[in-house]
Amino acid sequence: MHLIITDAWVAKSRALHLTGVQLVLAGLSLSAVLVLTSLGLYHWVFLEGARQGWPVVGPMVKLLLKSEIESQDAVMRDNLDAMAKRLGQMQARLVQLESLGERVAGLAGVPAADPKLRGAAGGALIAPRAMTAEELSHSLERFDAAALGQMDWLTVTESRLFEQKVRSSRLPTQHPVEGVDTGSGFGWRVDPITGQSALHSGLDFPADTGTPIVAAAGGVVVFAGWHAAYGHMVEVDHGNDLVTRYAHASQLHAKQGDLVRRGQKIANVGNTGRSTGAHLHFEVLVAGVPQDPQKFLDAGRLAAQPQEARAGPSTRVASGPRR
Structure with missing residues (x-):
């Protein structure tokens, strides 16, 4: 593109040569200047109109601002209602x-x-x-x-x-031999060896030799060894003068000083000591005085009854000469 500029005062002419790219750039530059100028004028007119209260511009600006504020208030109100x-x-x-x-x-x-x-x-x-x-x-x-x-x-x-x-x-409520019915109960009975009346100071669990014996509660093993009457025996101290005794075992898995937890295997059922058949003789002593172990086992059964859907007693007293 050729542009010829003529100066009438000096009677001279000047020619400009613009390529297509230069022409496009010039057009874009001019457009940008016009847009910026329009925005500046628009902004100035509205600001001045709002400040000066011009008859047409002032109410228009207030209307726009009011609409924007109402829109923001509506959004905020929705958020507050949701909260x-x-x-x-x-x-x-x-x-x-x-x-x-x-x-x-x-x-x-x-x-x-x-x-x-x-x-x-x-x-x-x-x-x-x-x-x-x-x-x-x-x-x-x-x-x-x-x-x-x-x-x-x-x-x-x-x-x-x-x-x-x-x-x-620490209360002996766990059955020491799981799934086994009880034999001789706690109390006075005819001794199967002497035939005389004697106090049976524990609860018998007839079972095959080698059946696992578990601790009825957590505690410390205070004795694990041989006893003339009880054979292989384990005693566990549960604190507060409460001790459990597991007698006539065939094999011991706990030793004196061990810390055992409820349900932990400590021995196997046997027929050692003063015994007429394979079974576990289980005792509960409070301050050295024998107590009825069945009361503790029944307490444990009742405590677990909701979880077992009231399955009923898990032990039954069976007859049989055990010591």
Whole structure:
């Protein structure tokens, strides 16, 4: 493209040669300048019109701003309403958690805490209505305090339940020979060897030689060896003057000083010592005084009854001369 520029004062002409690319760039530059100029004028006119209150521009600007503000308010209101509904659901769950915590605490023997101390959030549920940001903030702070209070309260309950579990794990409620009916019970009977009346200080479990014998509760082995009357015998101390005795074993798997857990194999059924047949003689002693082991085993059965769907007693007394 050729452009000829003529100067009338000096009677001179000048020729410019523009290629296609240069022409396009010049057009784009001119367009950009026009757009920026238009935007600047538009912005200035609206700002000045809003400040000065021009008859046409002022109301137009206010209308646009009002529409934008209303749109933002609608979005914010929707968000606040959604948060209010979530808070209502949170409060309902917190009330359920509080009720569950009270029941668990009752099982653990923990007294119900003062609602002010554990941050209770009972009462009417938050309705799905319009709420201000300040109301939502206050509700969130209240729920946070309630959650912290519930956490502290449940921590105390957990500690108490753990203590109870430890205590129960030290009570001889586990059957020492699983799946075996009991023989001679605790109490006075005719001695199968002497034929005279004598106190049977334990509970017999007739079983084949080699049948596993397990600890009825956790504790420390205080004796594991030979006894003239009891044969191969194991004694486990469970603390608080509570000791269990496992006699007439064919083989011992625990030694003195061992720490054993409930259900751990400690020996095998045998016919050693003063015995007339293969069986386990099981005793429970409190401060050295023999107790009826069946009472402890029945307590364990009743405690496990819900999990076993009330399957009924797992032991039956069978006759048979055992010592």
